Amino acid sequence: MFTVTSKSFTNEGPLAEKYSNYGEDYNPELTWTDVPEGTKSFCIINDDPDAPCGNWVHWLVKNIPVNVTSVPENSVPGDEVVTSWGVKGYKGPRPPSGTHRYFFKIYALKCEKMKAxxxxxxxxxxxxxxxxVAQIFGTFTSKRKKY
Structure with a gap:
């Protein structure tokens, strides 16, 4: 079964501040295994379905070669696409309130290149x-002070 894991956080566990917009904005390490037959490339979607405005996209990476099966911390394995932040590149969690889930989804694709x-x-x-699709998620809690 196609699976993704991380040395940076446990599935459903908290993300460290360095992976957040309050910290260094480093993307966490990701490793995927049991790649499906016929895979020609990968892409990554990192999003927050708990955002008040709907799904908030933190990171999009396309055109990851089929021989790449991990992403070291603070690195980019392919071509980045503009996110909900209005920029290319990883921008970590910064929830306005409460605890949010941040999904890291690895897609095994039947195409070598995405055009999006x-x-x-x-x-x-x-x-x-x-x-x-293989996915895991980490959580992050707002650091905003309540008045």
Whole structure:
């Protein structure tokens, strides 16, 4: 079964501050195993479904070569696409209130290259070309003071 794990956090556990927008904004380490047959490339979607405005996208990476099965901390394994923050690159958690979940989804794709240049096209193209998806999530709690 296609699986993703991380040395940076445990599945469903808290993300350290260095992976947040309060810290260094480092992306966590990710490793995936049991790659499905027929996979030609990978992409990464990191999003927060608990955002008050709906799904908030923190990181999009496309065109990850099939021979790459891990992402070291604070590194980029492919081509980045503009996120909900309005920039390319990883931008970590900064929830306005409460505790949010931050999903890291690795898509095994049947295409070698994705063309998407925006969030909507990225999700659509990933879904159309997926062979399998492996995911984990970490949590992060708002650091805003309550008055």
């Amino acid at each position: 240049e925006n969030i909507d096209d990225f999700y659509k193209e990933a879904e159309e070309n997926k062979i399998a």
